[in-house]
Amino acid sequence: MASTMIPDIVISRLPIYLRALDRLAQEGHEVTSSQELGKRLGISSAQIRKDLSHFGGFGKQGTGYKIHYLKEQLRQVLKVEREWEVALVGAGDLGSAVARYKGFTERGFHITCVFDSSPDKVGKKVGAFHVQSIDKLTSEITERGIQIAMIAVPAEHAQGVADQLIAAGVRAILNYAPINLNVPEDVHVQYIDPVLHLQRMTYYLP
Amino acid sequence: MASTMIPDIVISRLPIYLRALDRLAQEGHEVTSSQELGKRLGISSAQIRKDLSHFGGFGKQGTGYKIHYLKEQLRQVLKVEREWEVALVGAGDLGSAVARYKGFTERGFHITCVFDSSPDKVGKKVGAFHVQSIDKLTSEITERGIQIAMIAVPAEHAQGVADQLIAAGVRAILNYAPINLNVPEDVHVQYIDPVLHLQRMTYYLP
DNA sequence: TAGATTGTTAATCGATTAACAATC
DNA sequence: TAGATTGTTAATCGATTAACAATC
Numbered sequence: 001m002a003s004t005m006i007p008d009i010v011i012s013r014l015p016i017y018l019r020a021l022d023r024l025a026q027e028g029h030e031v032t033s034s035q036e037l038g039k040r041l042g043i044s045s046a047q048i049r050k051d052l053s054h055f056g057g058f059g060k061q062g063t064g065y066k067i068h069y070l071k072e073q074l075r076q077v078l079k080v081e082r083e084w085e086v087a088l089v090g091a092g093d094l095g096s097a098v099a100r101y102k103g104f105t106e107r108g109f110h111i112t113c114v115f116d117s118s119p120d121k122v123g124k125k126v127g128a129f130h131v132q133s134i135d136k137l138t139s140e141i142t143e144r145g146i147q148i149a150m151i152a153v154p155a156e157h158a159q160g161v162a163d164q165l166i167a168a169g170v171r172a173i174l175n176y177a178p179i180n181l182n183v184p185e186d187v188h189v190q191y192i193d194p195v196l197h198l199q200r201m202t203y204y205l206p
Numbered sequence: 207m208a209s210t211m212i213p214d215i216v217i218s219r220l221p222i223y224l225r226a227l228d229r230l231a232q233e234g235h236e237v238t239s240s241q242e243l244g245k246r247l248g249i250s251s252a253q254i255r256k257d258l259s260h261f262g263g264f265g266k267q268g269t270g271y272k273i274h275y276l277k278e279q280l281r282q283v284l285k286v287e288r289e290w291e292v293a294l295v296g297a298g299d300l301g302s303a304v305a306r307y308k309g310f311t312e313r314g315f316h317i318t319c320v321f322d323s324s325p326d327k328v329g330k331k332v333g334a335f336h337v338q339s340i341d342k343l344t345s346e347i348t349e350r351g352i353q354i355a356m357i358a359v360p361a362e363h364a365q366g367v368a369d370q371l372i373a374a375g376v377r378a379i380l381n382y383a384p385i386n387l388n389v390p391e392d393v394h395v396q397y398i399d400p401v402l403h404l405q406r407m408t409y410y411l412p
Numbered sequence: 413t414a415g416a417t418t419g420t421t422a423a424t425c426g427a428t429t430a431a432c433a434a435t436c
Numbered sequence: 437t438a439g440a441t442t443g444t445t446a447a448t449c450g451a452t453t454a455a456c457a458a459t460c
């Protein structure tokens with residue numbers, strides 16, 4: 001299969017293209033070119049064409065890409081033409097904010113269960129969600145066949161939670177805890193730590 | 207100056223190293239090696255040594271790196287040995303969550319002003335912050351000499367806000383709005399869009 | 413000293429870009 | 437047709453890794 005041969009760095013740009021295409025569509029455009037897209041994103045047109053060509057010829061010489069069509073193709077490549085169930089672990093300040101964030105559902109990622117280890121929180125509601133005991137994590141995730149989870153617990157508990165999630169069948173983790181996770185190679189992890197981004201920018205400030 | 211010659215990809219890893227060193231220190235370690243650090247981070251030891259060597263010889267043959275010393279050196283390189291003032295634009299759901307997040311202050315980034323365009327929000331409190339009208343943005347940021355801002359407004363207003371921030375002197379922007387910003391090349395932008403990370407992982411799921 | 417690990421060089425690997433034939 | 441833009445190849449550029457002398 002071709003999928004194993006496509007560099008991850010290419011995959012990482014597809015969601016960015018998709019987001020820009022959504023925007024162009026919203027603005028009323030129907031067609032775009034690698035040049036226009038590249039200018040918006042600060043990416044060379046050659047790179048965009050090369051990235052897209054891994055998955056097929058989506059454009060037409062002389063005219064460019066039909067935005068609606070390209071969007072649909074990219075959504076299928078990324079497997080985001082479907083809806084995904086997501087588990088959230090941690091219902092503290094950070095977890096609650098994540099649970100309330102509307103951007104997930106709007107783009108096809110539905111949080112369907114929220115876990116916390118604190119008896120104070122279990123049984124309470126966070127946003128629209130009923131917080132469950134972490135003891136239910138394995139059974140709930142296994143039964144529902146959930147493959148994606150978000151971790152929003154303190155750093156010191158994140159690795160343990162990740163291990164539990166993986167044992168229960170989770171294969172993709174979005175980690176908000178400020179710590180690196182060690183996971184088997186068939187499990188994917190992405191990190192959100194806004195402070196890292198700030199620290200990367202201060203280097204360049206006077 | 208050497209700084210312009212160091213690849214940005216190297217800079218982007220320094221905060222990750224720093225975070226791992228913090229953790230090692232918390233766990234009671236006093237010394238580490240490129241091998242140990244690399245194993246934790248899933249990065250080759252050669253890469254860590256090479257990255258660090260851009261800034262000086264921080265280690266000792268045979269023994270490795272003193273964690274406390276290396277932390278201090280990296281903090282200086284990244285300019286995070288000091289405290290930074292940060293402006294936040296947008297006090298809606300997302301902006302409020304950002305304002306309440308404790309991780310910023312803990313690591314030296316102090317939100318000192320919050321702006322919103324909605325008269326409903328101006329004058330109210332969000333977390334510990336008094337929300338100001340966006341009309342005050344330019345004067346407030348200029349007077350305080352703020353160089354870092356976070357954008358948490360709807361996508362359609364993000365570019366306009368960025369333009370205002372830059373005109374007022376901001377040189378580093380952390381953008382939570384799901385849209386690419388076009389900025390002059392002496393302005394740094396980083397993006398936080400958790401959905402992008404999820405979309406990048408679903409590609410690999412069955 | 414023997415063992416370990418750095419800092420650095422050279423070799424390898426991979427990603428980006430330039431260029432252009434194909435073609436709409 | 438003339439103009440525009442794709443998809444793709446080859447060339448360039450840059451980043452990672454392997455290896456090892458230096459040295460603690």
